[in-house]
Amino acid sequence: MQPANPRILTINGGSSSIKFALFEGGDSRRVVEGAISRIGLSEATLRVKGANPADNVSLSLSAPDYAAAVSVLMSWVEGHNKRDALTAVGHRVVHGGPKYREAQRITVVMVRELHEFSPFDPEHMPEELLLIEAFHRRFPDLPQIACFDTAFHHDLPRVAQLLPIPRRYEAQGLRRYGFHGLSYSSLMEQLVSQGDPTATAGRVILAHLGSGASLAAVRDGKSVDTSMGFTPAAGVPMSTRSGDVDPGLVWYLARTEKMTAKQFNEMVNARSGLLGISETSSDMRDLLACEPRDVRAAEAVGLFCYQVKKWIGAFAAALGGMDTLVFAGGIGENSPPVRTRICDGLGFLGIELDETHNAENRAVISKAAGRVAVRVIHTDEEQMIAKMVGAVVSLN
Incomplete structure (x- = not known):
């Protein structure tokens, strides 16, 4: 059952940046947002903006690789988790492969399968898995939810799924998947609300x-x-x-x-x-x-x-x-x-x-x-992740 005032952290890991946001309450109200940018380059930055002025941060840091940036993020999250415990973490996972179509709690089995899907998108998946595993090590009891960017397109008509290459590759998961699904879910939800x-x-x-x-x-x-x-x-x-x-x-x-x-x-x-x-x-x-x-x-x-x-x-x-x-x-x-x-x-x-x-x-x-x-329409992937996480947490 979802807590009365859930605190959900959303993570959107890219190849050279990590965006994050903190949402509170059943209406998924954004209270903090931030990013670690220029990972792997000189003068990486951590910027955080929150409703509480004490949350605001803007500083240069050393992040020569993704692991260093993740360590910085873990330290920031740990400080917030001590002050107000998090309910769950929601990750944008670019690729759900042929299996995953709905937001769901991350398990050991899922992580193993996502590693198998990693060659489908080597530009994003390794970093996203690094984030998931880092959270598990630092906060082993904190629920983590995967929100898949391919899910919106999972049930494309078969004619739109097929790649015109030898059929045997389809058994290996080679098909048209599509991405930006969290953005498209946000846009369609807003069209309904409008x-x-x-x-x-x-x-x-x-x-x-x-x-x-x-x-x-x-x-x-x-x-x-x-x-x-x-x-x-x-x-x-x-x-x-x-x-x-x-x-x-x-x-x-x-x-x-x-x-x-x-x-x-x-x-x-x-x-x-x-x-x-x-x-x-x-x-x-x-x-x-x-x-x-x-x-x-x-x-x-x-x-x-x-x-x-x-x-x-x-x-x-x-x-x-x-x-x-x-x-x-x-x-x-x-x-x-x-x-x-x-x-x-x-x-x-x-x-x-x-x-x-x-x-x-x-x-x-x-x-x-x-x-x-x-x-x-302003798309809001982080808000959509928070809503998906809230729905999953309320069922557990």
Whole structure:
């Protein structure tokens, strides 16, 4: 049974950062949020902001690797746990593999299986498992809950799951999984709370556009397709990820540059996308600022908007039309010029922006007479993790 005033810590571990937040009460009220950033680089930082001024922290630290950053986080958590005991910890786990589809308590068996799934996403899973195991060592009696980023897409139609490679690989778990599921769950929940009937009985395209970017096609509240596939590197170009590329590049670069599979993986995940095309920055804000005088920046922005537009068209075809388009993520929520370029020319689908509303980042940026409602929604993965954890804890 859930305590009267639960205290839930959410953990969102990335390859070079760890975001965390503390929620209190049955309504999952956020009271503290923070992050350890620039892990593995010089001048890593710990920043914490809380309702209580005493919780505020901003300092430089040494975090040459992920283990060092985890140690810093454990010390911070230990101080809070002594003052007000935590009820549970919720982890964003990027990959649930073919088995895990619902948030649930982490067990020894689950950890062993997640290690087996680790090759599915070597960019994220090892660090996430390091965090889970560190919490278990430091707080062995504290319940830990895994919230899977692939769960939202777990029941994709079979035609959207299949990879067009020899069938025998499917038995090894090779299929299209999709990611950003916690974000999409948050967006769909907010659509329901906003009274949009298409959230439960309609055709919705969700565009999570940030440093990682993907789109999802949703019919009657269920995911029917998504742009990311077996790994988060697939789909549209991102800050440093390539998105979809011709698989023949692997063999070509192996022959012409002696590039290994590991080097190719590093290239498409860390040196491609906006950074690779612009050769200057992975940040959309930087590229928009300098595109008038830098053709490389202009081409990076143009490619991003073009590819997102193509996916919207593809998903409209998969859905047989569309009723609602949602922009979310750092770019989707905060860049009116990018939204304009993506939507330009999509009038045939019923998308018509009100440019004044778009420039003001309003909640609804489409014209009142437009057939498609175009919305801007702040996605909140941490809040969604807290709610999922609260639901699991209340059942135990």
